[in-house]
Amino acid sequence: MDQIxxxxxxxxxxxxxxxxxxxxxxxxxxxxxxxxxxVNVVINEAMGANFCQLLITMEEAGKLTGKTKASQIxxxxxxxxxxxxxxxxxxxxxxxSYVYIPIDKAYVFDQAILDTKLLTFHxxxxxxxxxxxxxxxxxxxxxxxxxxxxxxxxxxxQNLLPDMTDLSFDMAVNIFTYNPGANLPFVETHIMEHxxxxxxxxxxxxxxxxxxxxxxGDSIWMAPYCPQWFGALGKEPAAYIYYxxxxxxxxxx
Ligand code: UGY
Ligand code: MN
Numbered sequence: 651m652d653q654i655x656x657x658x659x660x661x662x663x664x665x666x667x668x669x670x671x672x673x674x675x676x677x678x679x680x681x682x683x684x685x686x687x688x689v690n691v692v693i694n695e696a697m698g699a700n701f702c703q704l705l706i707t708m709e710e711a712g713k714l715t716g717k718t719k720a721s722q723i724x725x726x727x728x729x730x731x732x733x734x735x736x737x738x739x740x741x742x743x744x745x746x747s748y749v750y751i752p753i754d755k756a757y758v759f760d761q762a763i764l765d766t767k768l769l770t771f772h773x774x775x776x777x778x779x780x781x782x783x784x785x786x787x788x789x790x791x792x793x794x795x796x797x798x799x800x801x802x803x804x805x806x807x808q809n810l811l812p813d814m815t816d817l818s819f820d821m822a823v824n825i826f827t828y829n830p831g832a833n834l835p836f837v838e839t840h841i842m843e844h845x846x847x848x849x850x851x852x853x854x855x856x857x858x859x860x861x862x863x864x865x866x867g868d869s870i871w872m873a874p875y876c877p878q879w880f881g882a883l884g885k886e887p888a889a890y891i892y893y894x895x896x897x898x899x900x901x902x903x
Contacts, residue, residue: 667873668857669697670864673705687712693845693871701821701893702772703845703869708732708762717756721772722784724811724823725749725759726891728849730766734759736786743788748810748823750787769847771893773821778898781818787811791825804832813896822896827889828853833881842894844872851888855880 661672676690686709693703702721706714708730725734731744735758736751743749751757753775759768777783791808799805806827813819828851837856852865856879857872864870864880870890872878882888 661868663860663862664697665858665860666698667876668860669693669869669871670855670857670862671869671871673867673869676705683716684714685712686710687714692847692869697871698873699845699871700773700843700895701845702770703847703871703893704768704770704772705847705869706768706770708759708764708766708768710764712760712762712766714757714759714768718751718753720753720774722753722775722821723751723757724771724821724893725751726769726810726823728767728769728847730763732759732762732766732768734788741788744790746791748789748791750784750811752783752786754783755786769891771821771823771845773893773895776820776898778817778820784816784818794825796827799826800835802832802835804829805834810891817897820895820898822894823891824894825849825889825891827887828880828882829887830882830885834879837877837879839875839877841874841900842896843874844870844878844892844894846870846890846892849889849891851882851886852884853880853882853888 660674662675663670671692679689679691681689688707690705693699726748727743794808796806799807808825810823813822847869848866855862855864
């Protein structure tokens with residue numbers, strides 16, 4: 651018998667304080683200045699978030715030309731490779747490379763391997779008195795030390811930006827790796843907001859009072875104070891790269 655695909659089904663969930671975006675519902679956006687690429691706005695203000703997370707696939711002759719304004723942008727190479735030009739300096743990027751572009755800075759990404767996939771996090775920069783705006787920063791995840799998280803050697807954290815030691819940064823981007831069977835030691839509930847995408851593995855995420863099976867490629871938004879917990883399943887480590895707002899006064903009053 652012919653199998654009929656039920657097109658009304660999706661694992662994507664959007665709630666007021668969290669979202670799980672599996673990609674099956676993506677509809678592409680056009681971004682002025684970004685040519686020959688497919689752009690999906692995974693998380694942004696329209697959802698209730700205070701930051702933006704995109705997925706970009708660079709096609710034949712794909713090129714991103716732009717200048718940051720009020721928002722800084724963090725780019726991470728999920729697959730493939732390309733070149734970035736900033737301040738007349740050209741740097742080759744490969745899978746695992748990242749580029750932090752501060753406010754008010756022109757950039758060009760091009761010379762991409764076909765179907766290069768980039769992740770971005772965008773946040774309006776909040777300047778701190780007596781601190782300079784951070785400079786452009788280019789790095790690779792393999793150069794970042796893995797540190798033990800919450801005294802559990804099966805929970806490994808990499809801080810891609812120096813936000814722990816440099817208060818001029820108001821955002822953190824970390825890679826969090828869980829060895830098989832590892833889990834967060836408690837249900838976190840905090841003012842900081844998160845956006846993430848899974849780089850590897852699978853497991854169960856608790857968001858608010860719901861439980862979701864999650865795997866490589868899925869994205870999650872967690873609003874401030876959304877209770878959160880994750881446990882890794884399967885035989886390979888689970889890892890996600892995530893955004894967090896940090897280092898600023900906690901109230902406007
Ligand atoms: O940094 C964090 O808040 C992190 N442990 N949260 C999370 O992975 N959901
Ligand atoms: Mn958290």
